[in-house]
Amino acid sequence: MIQVDQASIDAYTAKGWWGHATLGEIFLDMAARQPAAFAVADAPNRPALFGGKVKHWSWAELRQQTGALCALFDAQGLHKDDVLVVQLPNSVELHALYLACAIMGVMVSPVPMQYRAHELEYVTQATQAKGLISTQRLGSYLAAEAIQAMQANMPSLQWIWAYVDGSDVPLPAGVGVLDQLVADTVPWTEQQMRAHMQRIGLTANDVFTICWTSGTEARAKGVPRSHNQWLVMGESVIDAAQLPHGTQMVIPFPFVNMAGISTSLVAWLMTGGGLYHHHPFDLQVFLQQLQEHRVDYTVAAPAVLSMLLKSPELLEGVDLQRLTRVGSGGGPVAPWLFEQFAQRFGIEVINYFGSNEGASLASTPQDMPDQQQRANFFPRIGVAGLQWQSLTAQKIATRLVDLETGKDISASGQVGELRFKGPMIFSGYYNSPQVTAQAFDEQGYYRSGDLFEIAGERQQFYRFAGRHKDIVVRGGMNISCEEVENLLLSHPKVREVAVIGWPDEILGERVCAVVVPRNAAQPVSLEELVAFLKTVGKVAAFKLPERLELVDALPRNPVGKVLKRVLREEVQGAAAQA
Known part of the structure; x- marks a missing residue:
């Protein structure tokens, strides 16, 4: 099945971005x-x-x-x-x-x-x-x-x-x-x-995978990607991490979505490397793998990297001479972490941002040698007048759009939605023409749903400013708030419910259910909600609420829409004062 239109195939092939x-x-x-040569191995557990x-x-x-x-x-x-x-x-x-x-x-x-x-x-x-x-x-x-x-x-x-x-x-x-x-x-x-x-x-333009992602819709969406679309992403990983032929990797990402497949399959394949599987994440197993194998590249959440810096005894006996770069992201990364890994171990941390649809940014030492900048910003790629070394920057176009006016933002300090166009961007959701039409703007750019602003003395950076899409990102997995809300609304003790992300140091966010009880004298408990979703909803465990906040009413605008930003401020503020 070829889902990309012929004009795009011809254009990207002519530029040498897609092959055969x-x-x-x-x-x-x-x-x-x-x-x-060694190819792949299981985790020791x-x-x-x-x-x-x-x-x-x-x-x-x-x-x-x-x-x-x-x-x-x-x-x-x-x-x-x-x-x-x-x-x-x-x-x-x-x-x-x-x-x-x-x-x-x-x-x-x-x-x-x-x-x-x-x-x-x-x-x-x-x-x-x-x-x-x-x-x-x-x-x-x-x-x-x-x-x-x-x-x-x-x-x-x-x-x-x-x-x-x-x-x-x-x-x-x-x-x-x-x-x-x-x-x-x-x-x-x-x-x-x-x-x-x-x-x-x-052909290389045939669909290879259909991965699943959650957005504002109540159901997950299938994201088809062709061989060529995956190869562009693999090339981007290799370029960002400067992976040599025969790269040895430990990758603890689940091997089911963009982060896992682009690295564990495509970049591994293109470098003829060796991959040591790992997942679910286990710190002791991870350290054991680093100790037993001379690894060139790995990835870890910011909280894990922070833990290793604060407990250096964990790395005793681990040979890190070949490990020159580590990928991270999925949440705020402190600048000191970048600086300390470089000073203590000679390891440069790469800051990644991306989605299953192919929207991706990477702050690399090639383009951003300043570690403080690399922690806080991403290159403003795909914009006329700005030059970057990364291969992705040469193939992608981006625009920052004011969501109220629809106009392009070109000055610092104004938050807008970041949109992407290029050979790594998917061409549409699987068998979902209406959802696909909403995913792209009138210029053919993918609406990422992620909010950024322009920064830097030359307006050369993007800074992440939040999400427009109503999702919780827990440990790299996107969770549709609407999907969980619809299931919880059928609980007999729930009158109204809103699902929001609760900040978490390790996972980035955890699922928080904010509930207006049907009967204030008999409020629902978190255990009841979780048991209901497991037995009646039968949903994935990572979607289960891990925090419950009971409120008298949900903040709404004049047309009845729940104001999630106000809700987050209210419940998180109340929790901080408790």
């Missing part, structure tokens, strides 16, 4: 070039998380596993443009699945392990997915059993497979043991995989 090689072709080329032994694959072994999945998908009748939903923790198998889909022309739709019936049923129905792959368990959560129980509400699914990997606990009826299916399949050879891509006419 697919991710599958790049993988097969790299595996042929360095078959014995895999057995406790979801079972099986820790796997450590070379590029040749990964090619063999990918070939087996290609042969299995072909035998199962998966065709180009079919959709496969994948719900797996970060693991070597996830690499093989992505690459097999890239070769088969199957659109892979990865979802977080936290998704439950509310989200999974919607995703499979929206994509009409033919198959779903998960794991038998993650910790105590029996994923395969839960998915099998909801199969009646996912009528397009022809099969469900799960990785078991040595467990003696039987899978529920109707769920295939993927480990055994792969072991019983004769893998396709490199030549067979190349021949298949040629036979089906696969």
Whole structure:
């Protein structure tokens, strides 16, 4: 499926920003070039998380596993443009699945392990997915059993497979043991995989993934991205972090969205590197991986970096000589953190901002050697008269727009919405023409929903000023406030509710439900709301409220809209005084 219009394809190809090689072709080329080199490995705590032994694959072994999945998908009748939903923790198998889909022309739709019936049923129905792959368990959560129980509400699914990997606990009826299916399949050879891509006419402009993101809408939106769109993002990561060939990485991002896939799959693939999986984040496991492997690049939340600086004994025995750059972001980053990592360890911190739709900014040492500036600002890329070294700056156009007048902002101190256009920006939400039309302005720029202002003595920077979209960003995961509000409104003890983000040092924000009780004498508790969402709403765990504020009324404007900014000020102010 090609979703980008031909005029854009022609323009970006003519400029050399898009090419003809697919991710599958790049993988097969790299595996042929360095078959014995290390490719991917599981985190050391895999057995406790979801079972099986820790796997450590070379590029040749990964090619063999990918070939087996290609042969299995072909035998199962998966065709180009079919959709496969994948719900797996970060693991070597996830690499093989992505690459097999890239070769088969199957659109892979990865979802977080936290998704439950509310989200999974919607995703499979929206994509009409033919198959779903998960794991038998993650910790105590029996994923395969839960998915099998909801199969009646996912009528397009022809099969469900799960990785078991040595467990003696039987899978529920109707769920295939993927480990055994792969072991019983004769893998396709490199030549067979190349021949298949040629036979089906696969191009670099075909959709490779459909990731999911939340915005102001009550349901998640599918974000299709082509091979070319992903390759531009991978190139951007490589450029920002100055990753050499053979880069060794520990990446604790979930391997299901922009941050994870652009680095753990695309940048890894383009550099022919080695990746050590990690997720969910565990500080001790993270430190163990840094100690056991000589790592060139990693990423960590600002709170984690701060903890390492304040407790230097945690890094005793860790060889950081090859670790020259660390990515961070997703929340405010203190300038002292940038300065201290550079002074103590010779490590430069890169400040990232981005979205699944492809809107991205990066403050790098190349463009912003001043660490204080790098912590507080982003380059004002894509604007005439300003020159930057980053490759992204040469390919993207941005405009800052006053949301009341619709006019462009060109002076400092005025907050507006930042909008993007370029070869890394998606072309529209999956099967959602109305939502897509609202996502782009009259000039074809993507409306990011993020508020910035112009800063710097030469007006050369953007400074993040908040969000226009009604979302909570918890640990890098976008949560639609409207979605959670609609579910909570059906609770019998809730008269009115508004969901807002509550500042958190580690996760950036946590979900806070501000509730007007139906009966003030019998107010609802946080435990009741959480239990209701788990049992009735069946939503992902990361969407559950972690704070409850009870109020007599919600602040509204004359037409009845809840004033979220006023609400945040009121409840956070009251909490500070308590």
